[in-house]
Amino acid sequence: MKWLKRRFWLWLGGVIAPVIMWAIILLSVISVAMSLNNQNSSDMGGDIEISELGEKDIPAQYIPIYKEAGKKYDIAWTLIAAFHKVETNFGTHPSMVSSAGALGHFQFLPETWLGWGYGASPPKSVYENPAMIKKYGGYGVDADGNGKADPFNIKDSAFSNANYVSASGGMNNLRKAIFAYNHADWYVDKVLGYYNAYSKGDYRPVNGGGVSGGHGKGKYKYPIPEPIVVTSPYGYRDWSIAGGGEFHNGIDFAGNSSTPILATMDGTVVHASMIASYGNCTVIQHPNGKYSLYAHQSSIGVRVGQKVKVGQQIGVMGTTGDSTGVHLHFCITDGLFTGYQDPKPLLGL
Ligand SMILES: [Zn+2]
Incomplete structure (x- = not known):
């Protein structure tokens, strides 16, 4: 009997080991394929390089979260970091609740989080509920998948920030998108200031001056406004x-x-x-x-x-x-x- 048991375990090992090996090979092939695919899709979330100041200022544990949120909503991750800095100094505000009732890491009003259709001052049990957020058209996201969209949870709130900025104009209308978050020009300048300081390279966001749809008769449109010289x-x-x-x-x-x-x-x-x-x-x-x-x-x-x-x-x-x-x-x-x-x-x- 004993040798039979041994034979059984040997046999089982012989079956399972190659299955595990093939699973590992398959998973690594899939992950390589996915990373290649991500490069091709050129989302800007992970592409931006961090500046020296960013390296010093941004808490390292938040960077993977900003990058993930940035990739999902096509928002520069250093912009999400800039919001986090300006709103609660990277979640170090003592209460994380403002006098106006804004909540959590990225200071969302519960009404914006849930959607204004519900009315003023929704209770926590309502605004944390992803089904309710969907119903009322809010911006709160349950990014960590625990069934609750929690503005005090860093992942949920970072994704919600990127979601809101994306819905308000995103990277192609940066000033407008930031203004939508907090209606003040000084606020826009402050967030943009940190965004530029945290991102590597010579860059100054442009505002307007474009021609929607472009001008000219060619397949490619003029690269400057008319008149063309x-x-x-x-x-x-x-x-x-x-x-x-x-x-x-x-x-x-x-x-x-x-x-x-x-x-x-x-x-x-x-x-x-x-x-x-x-x-x-x-x-x-x-x-x-x-x-x-x-x-x-x-x-x-x-x-x-x-x-x-x-x-x-x-x-x-x-x-x-x-x-x-x-x-x-x-x-x-x-x-x-x-x-x-x-x-x-x-x-x-
Ligand atoms: Zn030339």
Whole structure:
């Protein structure tokens, strides 16, 4: 009998071990596939790099939560951190309840959390109930899945913050979205100030100046508002007395240091920082797989991972990098920094 039992256990081990092994292999393949997929979807939640100040200021245990919330609602995670800083100094406010009755980490009014349809001062048993929140159209989220949407729970409240900001305009209408959270310009400036300070790179959020839908007759729309003045076309240009020309891989547009730069087509920002010759440079990848590039900007108004709409302002014209005066150097390329096309016919110029 004893040897039979032993045989049984050996047999069981022989069956289970390969099953576990295959399960591990399968899970790792799935997780690799998912991480590749996340990179392709280019949500900006996890893409933003933290600045030195952010490193010092933001409690490390909250960062994975901000990133997860940012990914879900397409909000920069450093913006969620900035809200947390401004609202309760990262949850260190002594009571976490304001004189106006705002609750928890991100200071939601219970009415906003639940939805205003219910009426004033909903009791906790109602505003914590995800089914009630759904019914009254509020912004509270049960992110940790414990059946309660709790404004004093960091995960629930961070997700609710991102949910609200996303519903109020999100990254493409940042000032409006922050203003919706607390109707004061000083508040918007304060949150934006922390957002910029916590995020790496040269960036100044732009406000308005865009042309909804874009202008122009081409497949791609004008990258600046009309009137359009081209100062240097695409192609070889012979500028030296000796005749040694250079290849100009884009079009130069005239303007001044307050001319807004506009997205030429819907897309996702894949580059937004200083490069030696291009200066402050933004590259947008479009749904057709092509890229547009905007060089020499005085300031960049978008971040890597951000989705933009055609005609939306993405920066301000300048003369940073290899440039002798304020202008926009604009390129359309087949690949990232390669395969430069003549933008003229594509813009319908
Ligand atoms: Zn140029």
